[in-house]
Amino acid sequence: MATARPAQPAAAPSAPRQGVAALPVRNRGLLTLGVMLATIMQILDTTIANVALPHMQTSLGATADTVTWVLTSYIVASAIAIPITGWLSDAIGSRNLFLISTVGFIIASALCGMAQNLEQMVAFRILQGISAAFMNPLSQTVMLDINPPERQAKAMSIWGMGIMVGPIMGPVLGGWLTDNFNWRWVFYVNLPLGVICIAILWWLLPSRPVRKRRFDLFGFSLLALGISALQLMLDRGQGEDWLGSTEIWVEMLVAGIALWMFTVHMATGKNPMFERDLWKNRNLVTAIFFMLVIGVVMMATMALLPPMLQTLYGHSVFDTGMLLMPRGVGVILTMAISAQLTQRGVDARWVVGIGMALAAYSLWQMTHWSLEMGTWPIIVSGFVQGLGMGLVFMPLNGMAFATLPPHQRTEGSSLMNLSRNIGASVGISVVTTILARSIQASHAALAPNISAANLDTMDPNLLQMLGGSGETVLAMANAEINRQAMMIGYLNDFWAMMIVTALSVPLVVFLKRPKGPAANPDPAAAGH
Known part of the structure; x- marks a missing residue:
């Protein structure tokens, strides 16, 4: 009968050797499934609520400005809690911390689904974000620890697919649940997945040794x-x-x-709080800066597009999710390609640079959107952005962690996840501000050009003759001005994100190509 103990005794992870994992387990495939369920489940919750925000706004009595706290409270709570992952993991054991955070995440998800007002929702999202903070770094560390060096590139590509595809698939799943049930199910969906995840982790998850150290x-x-x-x-x-x-x-x-x-x-x-040696690792520090930009590009874009597609283009919640899905297709394609390229000895720095350039190009495509266009430009730009993000993520993680000793992996992962969360929270707030100010400025610039005296399509005296109907026509004209001003605001956001992404491309010169098996894993070994 299976017992609820770790598969192997917790020995101190030593320097990696070919064919030997730092923490061997009985069933690596099943444990990988459990770890990836936890990863996808918590990363989905960064965007699954995006498409349901208009529904939450009405139900929770929030405004258009305050309802975004549903997103940012989760991200900020995660960002604050992530830095103590390494210390907590050493203090109570990585296995215990992973299980406690997963259980806490499931409980918080149920509470979010039951929230009756914005204050309750934000409080429960904070609890959910704190629990999620530990799951991401620990899942990445587990994937590295249970695989020998020659399989770690493949393990990181699997983990990276969950990290990159999760936020992109979130709106699709969120849209379907909201359309067919209601917005509360975007949180309740975590419960059955969580039960399966906890069962697998309880049975198979090994633990790093407890290592007492002072809390900063x-x-x-x-x-x-x-x-x-x-x-x-x-x-x-x-x-x-x-x-x-x-x-x-x-x-x-x-x-x-x-x-x-x-x-x-x-x-x-x-x-x-963090070992100073981490800051001497050039690849890790450069990867942290890239993660800031990835957080801005991915999360801010995914926060902007759902309300834009629903408000300006009139798409349903589910259709909005489907229009965002090509990003996931692009990510899956190029993440698999990037793994093959690095295994065949292609310099990962070129792969990362090309990926960031593609992401910048996709944002440039988005700056040419108009209110009259169809869905094709949305699909194409999303697919291109997915291609770019897929090329960046796996090689970047590979270069960062190939130069870190095993005992620094949890803290290194915490720093990278922290930077991505900060980029996401700051990015969402900045693009929301740019949007609001652009709408105000554009409306003020456009409105004086529209009046009863200069409507070209009718006699200047006609509106006065129509009385109340004339006021209706002017109200319709004002509504169109609002649409145009809002579109200008979104385009300004796309321009800003494109510039930030393009300026980050030269950072690849600071990356150092790692040496050893982690740099160029054996394709044959990685393939079985």
Whole structure:
């Protein structure tokens, strides 16, 4: 009879050797399934609620500005909790932390589905985000630990598909659930998946050894305070008139001071939150910067497109999800290709550079959208963006982790996930602000050009003769101005994201091609 104990005793992971995993297990395939279920389940929740936001807004009594807290509260909570993953994993054991966080995630998902107002939803999403924070780094570490060096590239490509496809498939699943049931099922769907996941992890998941070390409470407090103040400033800035508000000045100063003190503490403190050797790893630090951009491009785009497609183009929730699905197809194609390329000795730096260039090109395509276009430009640009993201993710992770010793994997993964979450939360807030300000400015510029006196399609006196009907015509004209102003706002967002993505391409020169088996794994070994 199967017991609920780890498959192997928890020995300290040693330096990787060919054909030997750091933590061997009895059934690697089934454990991989359980780990990937956890990964996909928690990453889906970063975007599965996107397409349901209009429905949540009505049900929870939120406004268009405040309903985005459903997204950002989850991401920010994850960003704050991620840095302590390494310490918690050492303190209570990686197996225990993975199981506790998965159970917490399932409970929080059920509570989100039962939320009756925005305050409850945000509170439960924070709980869900904290639980999810530990699942991502731990899942990546497990995938590396249970595979020998020659299989790690394939393991990272499998893990990367879940990370990249999850946010893209989220709107499809969310749209189908919302159309056929209601928005609450975008959270309830985690329950059956979670039960299966917990059963597999309980049976097979091994554990790294417990390693007592001092918790850097001061450093963690500074980082949490800095991230929270930064996000609060970005979320409330538009409504409070930015630097015209004392509140925004206070939040900006708190964020700047806290993050600066955290940086100094990391450089000079006796027991910093992250080992200082991590910051000497050039590949890891460069990958962290790339993850910031990936967070902005992927998550901000996925936050913008659902309301745009539903509001401006009139697509249903499910159709919106289907229009976003080509991104997932592109990711799957090029992630498999990138794995093959790196296995055959192609310099991964070229693969990453081409991928980021493709992502920038897809955003350039989106800057040429118009209100009169069909669905084809949406499909093509999404597919191209997926191609680019798929080329970037696996080689980037491979280069970062090939140069890290096994005992630093959890903290390295935490840093990369933290940077992606910060990029996502900051990106969503910034593009939302750009959109709101662009709509205001564009409406103010367009409205004076439309009046009863200069409507070319009718006699200038006709509107006055029509009385109330004339007011209706002007109201219709104003609605069209709003549509045009909103479209200009979205295009400005696409321009901004394109520039950020294009400027990140030269960062590939800072990546160093790793040496050894992790750099060029044996294709034969990786294929069985």
